[in-house]
Amino acid sequence: MVFETIRSLQMEPCVLYAGTVKRRNIGFDIRQMEIEEGETYDKAKQRVVAGRVDDFLDGHKTILYYPFAGGIDMRLKTWVQPADWRLVASYYGKKDKEQKAAIVQEFKEGEKRMIVATKAFGMGVDISDIDRVYHVAPSSTFVDYIQEIGRAARDTDIHGVSATDYHERDFYYMKRLHMAGNIAQEQLALILKKLMEVYRMKGEKQEMLVSLSDFEFVVKLPRMKNKLEYEAELGQLIKTALLWLEDDLSHRYGKKLLEVSPQNLLTEGYIQDKTGDVFIREFKDYLTKVEGTEDVYTARLEKLWEERFAELGYREFKQKLNSGTLWEGSRAVSVGKHEVLLKEDATVIRQRMDALFNSLKTLLVDKLRKAKGRFDEEELRAVFAEHGMDV
Structure with missing residues (x-):
């Protein structure tokens, strides 16, 4: 890295x-990290991090690093006891400058004793009395790790501690962060070649849908037991590759030849006709x-759009379908479908939910009798916390 920097900046001769x-x-x-009997990985991680947080808030100043901005605020509520929320803040790239x-x-x-943050926290931040740095999962690179733990004990009189609770599944986070770096140049070439094949096969239309399965052979991800995790990883990699190709082609030719909308566009969805059977017939x-079901149909949306509504463009097609204005004389609308992955036995989940609702009922009845139905957010969160859940 040193000599590459010298060459790229044309600094020779120089003193090292x-x-x-x-x-x-x-x-x-x-x-x-040990996963106890009957415990999932996520539940074990929540338990050990919550235990660490209790310790860190007792007389320490801590940075707790989490790899993704998306889940920080939700997870913070499961790690920190309600009484300590005032001592903790989250910090990530999307927060505005004033907030940061x-x-x-x-x-x-x-005033705050702990910051739960992505690696966005730290650059230009020089606080001398931080004495704990905790990693929920490995940093994306070793260089990042060195920088992050180096934010502890800037005051030489303080003894800093870098802590983590390690489990082999932690590397799932790192793999997701490294996903983009794992795309080889020959893979990009194969993806572009496949994209052109699909383009020609679909009649060289300006707008088309592509499926993850079209590119699966190029990526050759190892199969996982968990189908949803496999598809999420495959999707992330393919989307990143397509966006790179979009950018590269734009730079090479000085205009947009490829425009990618990396959305999970439904190729199969659900439709309900709310005004009769005009659309259905x-x-x-x-x-x-x-x-x-009552008037709900599985719809092959990709074929429906390409063969009957291609003049609209896919976004406009979906918008009209969602608003019920796709076909005159009918009000056909898309119906949502959710796939749920159960991480515990269904019977256990039912028992936990029943117990939660009983506690919520007790809270509501009590507040109706004593406080005209008024209660605050902390009281509600406390009920969920009793059952190991977040609002």
Whole structure:
């Protein structure tokens, strides 16, 4: 890296100063995370992180690193006891400049004792009395890890500790962060070649849908037991590759030759005709009745759009379908479908939910009698916390 930097910046001749990153006042507390009997990985991670948080909030100043911005605020509520929320803040890239500055200032002055953050927290932040840095999962690179733990114990009189609870499944996070870096140039070439094949096969239309399965052979991801996790990883990789190709072609030719909308566009969805059977009779070749429902049909949306509504463009097609204005004389609308992955036995989940609803009922009845039905958010969260859940 050093010599590449010298070459790229044309700094030769130059003088090299070799230093060290060794910080003798930072130690390590790395433990093996055990998953207890009947416990899922997520539940075990929640338990050990919550235990660490209790310890860190007792007289320490801590940065707790989590790899993704998306889940921070939700997970923070499961790790931190309601009584301690005022001592904790989250920090990630999407927060505005004023919010970030206020959080850093409160942390610096000790009003906040813990920041739960992505690696966005740290650059340009110099707080000398941080004494704990905890990683929920491995950093994306070793260089990042060195930088992140180096934010502890800037004051040489403080003994800092870098802590983590390790489990082999933690590397799932790292793999997702590294996903983009794992796309080889020959894979990009094969993806582009396949894209052109699909384009020609579909009559060289300006707008087309492509399926993940079209590119599966190129990526050759190892199969996982969990189908949803496999599809999520495959989707992330393919979308990243297509966006890279879009950018590269634009730079090469000075205009947009490819425009990618990396959305999980439904190739199969559900439609309900709310005004009779006008839509159903017209498009019966694309629809299959869903047993046990009232006027709900499985719809082959990709074929329906390409063969009957291609002049609209796919976004406009979906918009009209969602608003019930796709076909005159009918009000056909798309119906949502959700796939649920159960991480515990269904009977156990039912028992937990019954217990939760009983507690909520007790809260509501009590508040109706004593406080005219009024209660605050903390009281509601406390009920969920009793059952190990988040609102």
